[in-house]
Amino acid sequence: MPVPPNPQCDRFKSGRDVRAPSVFILVTHLLGVGHLARMCALARGLAANRHRVTLVSGGRPAPLIGKDGFDFVQLPSVHCVGVHFRTLLAEDGTPIGDEARQARIDRTLAALEASDPDVVVTETYPFGRRQLAAEFLMLLEAARRQTRPVAVLSSIRDILNPPAKSSRAAEAEEILAQFYDGVLVHGDSLVTPLSASWPASKALEKVLTYTGYIADTAQGPITPIPSDDILVSGGGSAASLPLYHAAIGAAEMLDRPHPWRILVGHGVAAGDFEALATKAGPKVTVERARPDFPALLAGAALSVSQAGYNTMIDLGRAGVPAVVVPFEQGKEAEQRLRAERFHALGLAGIVSEAELTPERLATEVTATLDRPRAAVAFPGIEGVANSMKAIEAAALRADAEAAAWAQLETALAARGEIRLWWRDDDAIAATPALDRLLDLARRHDVPLALAVIPAGATPGLAERLASEPLVDVLVHGYSHANHAPDGRKKQELGYRPLPEMRAELQQGLTRLQGLFGPRCLPVLVPPWNRIDPALVKILPACGFRGLSVSADGPGEAWEALAVANIRFDPIDWKNDGGLIDRLTLLRQFTQVLEAGEPLGILTHHLVHDAWIWAFLDRLLEKLKQHANLRFMRAAELFV
Template sequence: MRLMLLTSGTRGDVEPFAALARYATARGHRVRLGAPEHSGVELSGIDTVGLGMNLHRMVRTHGLSPWTAVRRFRTEIRPGMREMLRAAVRETLAFGPDLVVHHPLVLTAPAVADALGVPRVLTEFVPVATPTREFSAPGTPESVLSTVGAVSPDPGRFNRSTYAVPRGGARLFRADVERACAQLPGGRAPSPAAGSRATLMAVSPHLLPRPADWPDRVHLTGAWHETAPEALPDPAVAAFLRGGPYLVASFGSMAAGDPGARGRAVVASARAHGLRTLLLTGWGGLALPEDSRGEDVLAVPAAPLDVVLPGAAVAVHHGGAGTAHTVARAGVPSVTVPFLVDQHFWGRQLHRLGVAAAPIPYRELTPEALAPAVGEALAHREPARRTGAAVRREQGLRTALDVLTGI
C-alpha cells in the first residue's frame, strides 16, 4: 500500500507520524511523510518531503502563546499555512497514494484525496474534531476554565457545541485552501464527498477512556510510540541520573513569560522535597538563574525523555499530548503547568486519573504553588506506576496500521 502521511505543527505533531512511517515501512508499505521543516524530529530513514511552516523559528523568536498567534497571524502564521497547504496538495499529487492519512491542520487533505479518488483517514492526538457530550473541545474557553475550576467541567449537552470553535478556526483559511486546490485537476477543489473513512485517535485509552457517543469509525489506538534502542544521554546527564532521587522538568516548545522565574520555582520546589533537578530548557521555556545553581541541578537543552523519566521521582511538564503520554508511560507522577490549547485538557485528565497533582497555569507558577503540588504528586507514585505498566502494554502503531490496511 502507498501511504501519504501529512502533518503540521510542532514536535509533538511530527514524532507520532514519524513513528507510524517507520513502522509501516518496516512492514513492506511504501510511505511518504509530509512534515514541517526544522521540527527537531529525527527523520532519517523516512521518505520525507518538507511542507514549510517553520513554527520552530517563530517560537524561538517570539514565543508561543495565543497573543503571539494573533499578532503574527498576518505576517507569519497565514503565510506559513498557505505554503503548507499548497505543498500538501503538490506532494500528494506527485506521490499518487492509495490512502491519505492526515493531521487536522492539513485542510487540503480532503480535497486532494477526493481528487485522486482515494480514501483518507483523519488522525487526532487531541480530540478536537470528534465531538462528544462527555467533555468540551480541548482548548476552548470552557475546557481551559474548567482546569482552574472557573466553570463546571461537565456542561453536559452543551459540550458537543464547543467543537464548533475549532471548526470555525479552519474557516479562517478557506481562501488559502481554495488557492492551494488550484493545482488539482480542473483547477479547483472537488465537491465535498464522504468524510474521512476513519479517524485514528492516537491516544491511550488508559488516559482517555473512550466516550460512549463516539461513532464506530473512530479508533482509539493508543499513542504512537517507537520502541527503539534507548539512546544513551551525554556523560554529564548519565552521571546525574546515578546521583540519587531527582525531578525532571521540561516545557518542550513553550517559551512564553519568564523562563528564569520558572526555573527558580522548579529548583526551589525540588529542594523542598530533597530532590535534585534535571532541567531540560527546550525551546526557551525554562532557564537556570545564577541564584539557583548548585551541584544538585543540571540544566541541558534536551535529553531523551524515555531515558531520563523512568528513574525520576516526579516530573514537571507543560502537559502537551506527547509529553503527557511519555510521562504516563514511564510510570512517573507529575505536575502539569499548562500554557495553552490541549495542555489544560491533559493536565485535568492526569489529575482526574490520580497520577498527577492539580494543574498550575504557567502564569501562577511560583515556589509557593509548586512545592505543595510536587508533594501531592509524590503521593501518587503507586497509581502512576500502575498506569505506566498498562500504557506500556499498548500497541498503538500496530492497531493503527491494522485499521489502515483494513480500509
C-alpha cells in the same frame, strides 16, 4: 471494518502489495513538537512494516525527532507565539503571506503526486488547523482526483481543545462526511472518550477508531539513566517558560538532596535560555532538551512537566512520580482535561497554571516525593500497531467501495430507460434542513415529492415551496401519531375504526389542498409505510387517487389507485439512524435496479446527518450523468 480482497480492484490488478499500502501524512505543529513527534512515530512504525511513507511537515524543523525510514518533506515552516493561533508566523517571525501559503500548497501537492499514496492521513484537521484549511482542502480535492482509490483518514490525539463555537463541530463533520473514510483517535476510549473534549455526535462516533496511545517504541525497552534528579521538561515551545522559572524558585526553597535538571526545548529563544541559566542556583542544571529524555525520565526521582500527549505517555511508560502543570493559556483546555484523567489513574499530581508559583510547586513536589509509590497500570500504548491495521483496512475498504461504484455504473449503463422518483417524508415547516433538501434537488435538477403531515403543516411551508416548481406535495397520514398497541410496529393508519381514520384522512387532504393548492396531489403516504388493508379499499371514496408505501407493502385492493412505492432508503433505522454502511448501500441500489420501475428513493430531511447528505449528493451526481435515466415527477407517476 476490514473488507475481503476484491480481485477486480485496480490495486490487485497492478500487483501492488495490499498488505502494505503507501501512506501520505500531512502534519503542522504550531507550538510544541508533539504533533510531529506522534506522526513521525507512526511513520517509523509503518515503514518498519514495509509501508512506503511520505510525511509532509509544515511546522518548524525539529532536529531531535527521528525521521529515519521514510520520506520527509519540509514545507516553508509556520509557527505561533503563545496562544495567538490565528497569526501564523514564518521562520523569520513575520506573518506568513499569500506567496508562502501558495508555496506550501504547491510543495504538498507535488509530494502527493510523487508518493502516489493509497491512504492519506491529515493530522488534527478538520478538528483544528482552520487557519490552514486552504492547504488541507487542496490536498483532499487532489486525493479524490487520483486515478486509483485513495482512502482518507483524520488523525487526532486523545483529547482535543473544545471548539469555541458549536458551529465548528458541525463544520468539521461536514468536511469529514465529504472527504474522509474514518478518524483515528490515538487514545483509549475507557480512559478518555472523544466526547469528553469534543461534541461527538452519534454519526461521528460511528467513524471513530480508538487506536490506543502512540508511543515511540521503535528503539525497544527504555534503559533508565539512574539519577536522583527532579527532572523538569516543557516540550518544544516557549509556552513552558513560566514553568521553568517556577521550578528554579522551588528548587531554592526545598531542603531536599535532589538536584534539579531543567531541559529547555529548542523552540525557546537563545536569550530566554541564557536568562534561565543565569537565574539558576547551584542546585539547578539548565540545558537544552536531549534525545535521551525517556532514559533520563525513567531514572529520575520525580518529573515536573506540562501535560502534553507525548509527555504523559513518557510519564506513564517510565512509571516515575510526576507533577504536571497543564498549559491553559488562551482558554486552552486540552492539557487540563488530560491531566485530570491521568490524575484519576494515580499517574500524576496537578498544579494549575493559574496557581503556579515557586511556593505552590514546591509544596506539590514535596507531597509527591513523600507519597508512597504505587504500581499503576498505564493504558495501552499499541497506537502504532492499531493505527497500521486501521490504515490497511481503510485501503482495502476504498478499493471495495470503488469497485461497488463501478458495478453500479455498469448496471446503469447496461439498461435501457431507467425511471426513478424521489420521496421525502415528515415535512411540516420551513427549516434549515428543508432548505438543504431543496437546494440539493435544485442543484441536481431533480423533482421531489414532499410528504407533508397535514396536522402540523404551516403556512410558512407553503410560502417556502411556492418558489420551487419541481416540488409536489403528498399527504403523509394525518398527525403521524402511533396508534399501534405495545409490542407492535408503529402505525397511524390502523388499529382504529375505519370511519375515524377516513374522517382524518379527508380532513388532512382538504387542509393540504387549501395550503398548497394544485401542488398537493391526492396521494396518500402512510406514516411508517403501514396501512390497514381495509382502509386501502376505501381510499378512492376519501378522495385519494394514489398510494405510496414501501416495496413490501400490502398488495391487495390497489386496482383503483395509482401506486408507486419506494425501494431504497439510506437511513439505518434499525441501528439508531445515520447512514447505512456505504458499501452495503451501493450493492443494494445496484440490486433494486432489477426490482421493477419506477425505482423510488426515500429520504427524511429532518434526521439527516452530514454523512447522509454527502452520500445523497454523490449518488445524485452519479445518476444524473446517465442519459438513459429519468427522474419523474409525482404528478406524472400518480395519474
